[in-house]
Amino acid sequence: MQIRTETAQDYIQVFELNVKAFGNREDESRLIERIRASEEFVPELSIVAEQDGAVIGHILLSRAKVLDGNHSQEVIVLAPIAVDPQMQRQGIGAALIREGTERSRQLGYEIILLIGHPGYYPQFGFTPARAYGLALTQFTVPDEVFQVYGLQEGALEKVKGELIYPAAFF
Ligand SMILES: CC(C)(COP(=O)(O)OP(=O)(O)OC[C@H]1O[C@@H](n2cnc3c(N)ncnc32)[C@H](O)[C@@H]1OP(=O)(O)O)[C@@H](O)C(=O)NCCC(=O)NCCS
Numbered sequence: 001m002q003i004r005t006e007t008a009q010d011y012i013q014v015f016e017l018n019v020k021a022f023g024n025r026e027d028e029s030r031l032i033e034r035i036r037a038s039e040e041f042v043p044e045l046s047i048v049a050e051q052d053g054a055v056i057g058h059i060l061l062s063r064a065k066v067l068d069g070n071h072s073q074e075v076i077v078l079a080p081i082a083v084d085p086q087m088q089r090q091g092i093g094a095a096l097i098r099e100g101t102e103r104s105r106q107l108g109y110e111i112i113l114l115i116g117h118p119g120y121y122p123q124f125g126f127t128p129a130r131a132y133g134l135a136l137t138q139f140t141v142p143d144e145v146f147q148v149y150g151l152q153e154g155a156l157e158k159v160k161g162e163l164i165y166p167a168a169f170f
Contacts (some may be wrong), residue, residue, distance in 0.1 A: 068161030
């Protein structure tokens with residue numbers, strides 16, 4: 001299996017993979033298309049897992065803002081992630097998350113935020129975000145679902161405010 005940056009040649013396979021992984025719906029595939037077309041897209045944070053020429057996993061991380069009064073901080077949001085249903089529970093999702101977080105760290109971002117399953121992300125170091133003074137009002141989700149991961153020393157103590165998802169998410 002190879003983990004690498006997505007290219008335009010992967011777009012169709014990534015679309016179909018997300019349809020399959022999310023129970024035969026196109027919502028996440030369309031979200032990916034909107035993010036790719038937006039200012040918040042970071043090409044090296046759209047990452048695929050490939051085996052024998054087939055895309056079997058994909059993760060997308062992109063830019064968003066945390067607003068605190070007049071201060072705006074650029075952060076990363078993770079969404080979506082998908083692994084081929086026939087290839088799940090083999091560590092592919094974990095490998096994509098590790099690669100995505102490492103690349104985000106190297107690009108200098110402070111934190112990654114996500115809305116996701118509380119049974120999955122904590123093993124990678126994600127933790128409830130509201131406990132760190134981060135707010136979310138665009139979506140109504142339980143505390144344990146809104147999660148944050150610190151990429152730099154002291155980042156979780158430093159970045160406070162309300163996460164604003166960009167227009168591509170709506
Ligand atoms: C979520 C998803 C990307 C995980 O990918 P994956 O390659 O299966 O995950 P991994 O093999 O790296 O999982 C590592 C660990 O996470 C946990 N885990 C994985 N899938 C899980 C699930 N469906 N429910 C609960 N725990 C799960 C397990 O502890 C697993 O380790 P184990 O197999 O040794 O028990 C994949 O299940 C998927 O595509 N799901 C459908 C789309 C989706 O829901 N995306 C996330 C939206 S929040």
